[in-house]
Amino acid sequence: MGYLPQQSLENLHKYSYKGVDKSLVSRYVLNPFWNWFVTLWPLWVAPNTITFTGLSIVLFNFATMLYYDPLYLTEKEGFSNPPQWIYYTWAAGLFLYQSLDAIDGKQARRTGMAGPLGEMFDHGCDALNTTLEVILASRALGLGRSWWTVASQIATLANFYLTTWEEYHTGQLFLGHFSGPVEGILLIIIIFLVSGYAGPAFWDQKFWTILHLDQMPIISKLPNLPLNESFMVFGALGLILNISNSYYNVRVTMHKQRKSHLKPLLYLLPFVFTALLQVAWLSHPKYNNxxxxxxxxxxxxxxxxxxxxxxxxxxxxxxxxxxxxxxAWDWVWIWSVLGAVDANLPLIGIAPIIQRSNKHTTVFVWITFAVSFLAYARFVTLVIRDITNFLGIACFTVRKKDAKGEWQDARPNVKRA
Incomplete structure (x- = not known):
């Protein structure tokens, strides 16, 4: 028995990709480049290979951060000072990721491999990239270990969740005039470039001061936040706009289908629950450091x-x-529920049972990471296995039927039964 029930597998035949991209940058600037870039890839290269290559580049960027800033991962306090040129490599890597993420669908259509597995694989890599870029961008902005980084994580994940929630209810992926995959990534690339030129300390300058507006009567009464914190406020405003647009699109779809537009709102609660859960774990009372x-x-x-x-x-x-x-519920949250409850036991006068010290907390967090990694790896493996077996395709190989109806590897001089 596979991971997916037979009815779910049968429904794969009903899948059809629908997407809307209203970004002017994407349409007039990036898309012509992407149309040329995809022609550089041979037709025997699978779309998922292109997608995974992009994620691998981001993972390499993340590895360089840990290499050049080991204190970020190994010490309670303090940071290393990575060379400024490293931020240029992060910018280049993220641009390559965006480009590869954009052309995998084009490659799928070129090779006749467009289908549900491609969307699953593409969105899965995007979901992983989201957190990695939050950590990298926060480091480039000089935010480090702070609630601003946590806020950035929540806002970024919320945007991704909203897009997925909207696609589930409307049946199409909607990217507005300002979206995370296009303008959002370009903004992060700009951050990396500025940090590479001026260093992360640049972002500590006050917003109104650097614009020479801090002495104006009206402006002087407004908060003069650092540039990095101002960027977070800008992100929050963008999140509010995306929430409004996503809800509007879902509401219109529900109205056309003569369904309640209130029920979909209930499916936003799982994300709210998980965000509050993680914040509760982070904000527990200090106990033994x-x-x-x-x-x-x-x-x-x-x-x-x-x-x-x-x-x-x-x-x-x-x-x-x-x-x-x-x-609406995911069993993998149980481990974080345990961590949050255990860490907050001092609120009712009980010492934590597991997280009795900083060392115990660190070990427990690493165990949570390992469990989460294994759970996701298992999910990905089982889903890919079931879909490829049912549809008769491969994940990283372009396979087509020949004149005899047999599956053939698209690479030159390679055949498979």
Missing amino acids: SWILESAAFVPFLCAWGLQFAHQVGRMILAHVTKGDFP
């Missing part, structure tokens, strides 16, 4: 959170392509 936000456990904590999120939205996308029920 056990404080994740100020410790070396912060990076693995964010990574565990990101993996749990990827598992959550992966199941949402799977429900979309198989016409299944919306997954």
